[in-house]
Amino acid sequence: MHISDGVLSPGVLAAGTILAAAGISLGLKKISYREISTLAVMTSAFFVVSLIHIPVGPAGAHLILNGLAGIILGWGIFPALFTGLLLQALIFGHGGITALGVNTLNMALPGLLCWKLFSLIKHKRAAGFVAGVLSVFVSVVLLYISLSLSRQSFIPAARIIAAGHLPVALLEGFITAAAVSFIIKTSPEMIMKNNAY
Amino acid sequence: MKVIKSILLTLAIVYMASAAVRGHPIYASEGTGALFVKSYYDGGTPAAFADVIIYGPDGEEFITGMTDKNGVFAFLPDTAGDWKTVIDDGMGHRIIKNIVVNEALKIDINDKSKYTPGFFGIVTGVSLIFGLWGLFALTMGKKDK
Numbered sequence: 615m616h617i618s619d620g621v622l623s624p625g626v627l628a629a630g631t632i633l634a635a636a637g638i639s640l641g642l643k644k645i646s647y648r649e650i651s652t653l654a655v656m657t658s659a660f661f662v663v664s665l666i667h668i669p670v671g672p673a674g675a676h677l678i679l680n681g682l683a684g685i686i687l688g689w690g691i692f693p694a695l696f697t698g699l700l701l702q703a704l705i706f707g708h709g710g711i712t713a714l715g716v717n718t719l720n721m722a723l724p725g726l727l728c729w730k731l732f733s734l735i736k737h738k739r740a741a742g743f744v745a746g747v748l749s750v751f752v753s754v755v756l757l758y759i760s761l762s763l764s765r766q767s768f769i770p771a772a773r774i775i776a777a778g779h780l781p782v783a784l785l786e787g788f789i790t791a792a793a794v795s796f797i798i799k800t801s802p803e804m805i806m807k808n809n810a811y
Numbered sequence: 812m813k814v815i816k817s818i819l820l821t822l823a824i825v826y827m828a829s830a831a832v833r834g835h836p837i838y839a840s841e842g843t844g845a846l847f848v849k850s851y852y853d854g855g856t857p858a859a860f861a862d863v864i865i866y867g868p869d870g871e872e873f874i875t876g877m878t879d880k881n882g883v884f885a886f887l888p889d890t891a892g893d894w895k896t897v898i899d900d901g902m903g904h905r906i907i908k909n910i911v912v913n914e915a916l917k918i919d920i921n922d923k924s925k926y927t928p929g930f931f932g933i934v935t936g937v938s939l940i941f942g943l944w945g946l947f948a949l950t951m952g953k954k955d956k
Contacts, residue, residue, distance in 0.1 A: 674852050701940065760903075
């Protein structure tokens with residue numbers, strides 16, 4: 615899911631960087647002082663969970679948790695995921711530095727979509743499941759778009775990524791549903807407050 | 812007479828055909844000593860059938876190809892110097908590995924990674940995340956006052 619340096623065309627990289635920068639600045643503006651600790655926790659969760667390798671598909675996959683991050687952080691998902699991705703690139707070499715904008719956009723945008731969707735569905739556990747599954751699929755679609763806009767020959771490979779990510783999407787759905795149900799029981803204001811926007 | 816003629820003609824054709832073959836010979840000999848690069852993902856899954864481009868010390872393309880099912884690509888460098896290997900799996904993952912080939916045309920293996928792996932990397936990352944957001948909170952706190 616992390617695109618490396620030298621894969622994308624300059625146009626895609628520039629567009630991704632500009633859109634991600636807009637998302638990050640909007641996210642930083644919308645965060646309140648009290649939400650920063652939650653943001654740090656979600657950034658850490660995203661940073662760590664991406665390192666857990668799941669052996670599916672040709673390249674293997676990993677959890678993303680962008681659906682859960684979106685539900686909890688709203689627009690704050692942009693600065694959170696950007697920080698996580700930056701450190702993953704610097705410390706582990708996962709994803710390229712030049713592709714940071716595109717990678718942030720590809721993972722944060724589906725999370726933001728899930729945040730909107732989550733407020734529309736009444737049954738919150740079901741909403742969590744849908745958000746978890748959908749966030750992975752939309753990320754895969756965005757990855758596919760980024761790759762095929764850069765080169766023509768990427769189409770079959772992108773199909774493989776989608777196939778490999780089906781179990782991850784389901785797993786992510788269950789984890790997000792479980793996390794949402796836990797949050798509702800323990801500190802519901804964490805998600806309800808955000809969804810009042 | 813006709814029989815002799817046709818025998819001569821046949822012999823002539825066979826001779827010309829064999830001469831044509833001799834004119835463009837191709838031979839094969841086996842050998843050892845190729846060098847290889849192996850590419851793999853996190854968790855050790857091999858990057859099978861990924862595109863490979865090897866650049867020689869002159870910066871020119873030396874060979875292109877594909878890794879095998881074990882993520883291995885072998886080649887035989889012809890000069891000493893700094894070689895560059897680019898492996899791209901077509902799914903957004905790409906790695907550039909620089910290889911130093913010495914005078915004996917062997918690789919000086921350098922497996923020192925510039926990245927911090929495993930537990931130490933995780934601790935570093937999480938610490939930095941909390942540190943960075945802590946700093947952000949500090950600047951925000953000042954503004955609120």
